[in-house]
Amino acid sequence: MPKQNGNPKILAAGAAVQLLTGIPAAWGVFQKPVMAQYGFSRGQAMLSFAILVAGYGIGCAIGGFVQDQHGPRYAALWGTALLGGGSMGAALVPQGNAALFFLVYSIPAGVGSAFLAPAVLACAQKWYASRKGLATGVSGAAMGLSGAFLTVFVGFVENRWGMRVCFAALGVVVLAVCGASAAVLQNPPQPAKRKSGKRPAAPPDGAHHAVPPVCCGGGAGSPAHAAVQPGDSDHCSGPRPAGAVGTLVRGSGQCGQRSRAVALPRCQ
Numbered sequence: 001m002p003k004q005n006g007n008p009k010i011l012a013a014g015a016a017v018q019l020l021t022g023i024p025a026a027w028g029v030f031q032k033p034v035m036a037q038y039g040f041s042r043g044q045a046m047l048s049f050a051i052l053v054a055g056y057g058i059g060c061a062i063g064g065f066v067q068d069q070h071g072p073r074y075a076a077l078w079g080t081a082l083l084g085g086g087s088m089g090a091a092l093v094p095q096g097n098a099a100l101f102f103l104v105y106s107i108p109a110g111v112g113s114a115f116l117a118p119a120v121l122a123c124a125q126k127w128y129a130s131r132k133g134l135a136t137g138v139s140g141a142a143m144g145l146s147g148a149f150l151t152v153f154v155g156f157v158e159n160r161w162g163m164r165v166c167f168a169a170l171g172v173v174v175l176a177v178c179g180a181s182a183a184v185l186q187n188p189p190q191p192a193k194r195k196s197g198k199r200p201a202a203p204p205d206g207a208h209h210a211v212p213p214v215c216c217g218g219g220a221g222s223p224a225h226a227a228v229q230p231g232d233s234d235h236c237s238g239p240r241p242a243g244a245v246g247t248l249v250r251g252s253g254q255c256g257q258r259s260r261a262v263a264l265p266r267c268q
Contacts, residue, residue, distance in 0.1 A: 007127045007188075011135065013181035014120030015142035017076065020174050021083070021113040022146025024049075024056050029151045030163075037095075037163035044098040048106050055110020063115035064122075072123035076182030079115025080175060082108040087171030091164040105167075116178060117143070123185050 023030070027049045035045045059079075067075040086108030093101045124135035153173075157166040 006131065006134075009184050010127045010186075011124055011138055013184040014124045014135075014139050017116050017120045017178050017181045018139050018142035019146050019149055020178060021079075021117045022143055022150060023083075023109060023113055024053050025143075026147040026150040027052065029147075029154050033154065033158045033163040033166070038093065038098075038101060039096045040098055040101075048098070048102060051102050051106040052110040055107045056114045057110075059111035059114025060118055062111070063118050066115065067119050067122060071187055072119040072185040073182055075115050075119040076178070076185050079112045079119065080178040080182055082112030082115065084112070084171045084175035084178065086112060087167050087174060089171075091168040091171070116182075120181070120185065123187065127188050129188075 031045045031049065034040060034048070035042065040048070063075050063079065066078065086105045089108070090101065090105035093104055121136070121139045124139055125132050128135040153170065154166055157169050
């Protein structure tokens with residue numbers, strides 16, 4: 001693949017997605033509000049975080065395979081649906097139902113974040129093949145800023161309307177921003193494949209070529225074998241068969257033979 005010149009839209013879309021996928025790294029800002037709003041113990045809140053991180057790890061492997069098979073847009077759209085849908089679903093979980101919270105939010109949010117992060121990073125690196133450091137640096141900066149963004153977002157919304165509204169609002173933002181960014185993602189165009197123009201190798205100088213049998217008119221008394229070399233002045237009586245290589249001379253009655261000739265079957 002030739003080195004690409006880059007695509008700023010791909011780079012900006014990837015940075016926007018990375019800004020919203022840092023939930024596993026920013027769980028500290030979620031833990032206390034979740035415990036207060038949903039009535040979870042500290043152990044239940046920590047278990048929710050552990051499941052979220054496990055989902056992220058498993059999702060990275062699955063997301064990479066999905067991206068290779070179907071492209072970054074497909075993987076990113078699935079990640080958007082899982083992360084955004086999980087955040088909105090968390091707003092509807094009844095108080096005290098930790099198992100349902102794990103199922104509705106922790107697993108989908110972890111897997112969805114993992115589908116998004118590798119997809120945008122790999123796509124950006126393909127577009128910036130000669131400047132992979134730039135693509136990786138921009139994506140890494142956005143991922144690092146994700147913790148700061150989520151801290152401000154959760155602090156602002158949760159302090160005013162509660163954690164359930166915060167989860168719902170975060171889900172809407174993810175669906176809007178990540179969905180629009182995923183629609184932009186695509187791999188760079190592949191170069192046109194050239195048809196192989198290989199010609200068959202020419203035979204080496206002096207090589208002998210197989211020739212078809214040459215029939216002589218000598219009947220049963222003809223020699224046991226005859227020989228004809230392409231380009232040689234071999235002579236034989238009788239009509240020349242189709243495709244035969246050599247020269248025939250009338251009146252000889254038998255096939256001539258030269259020093260570089262190839263043996264032929266008996267004339268019939």
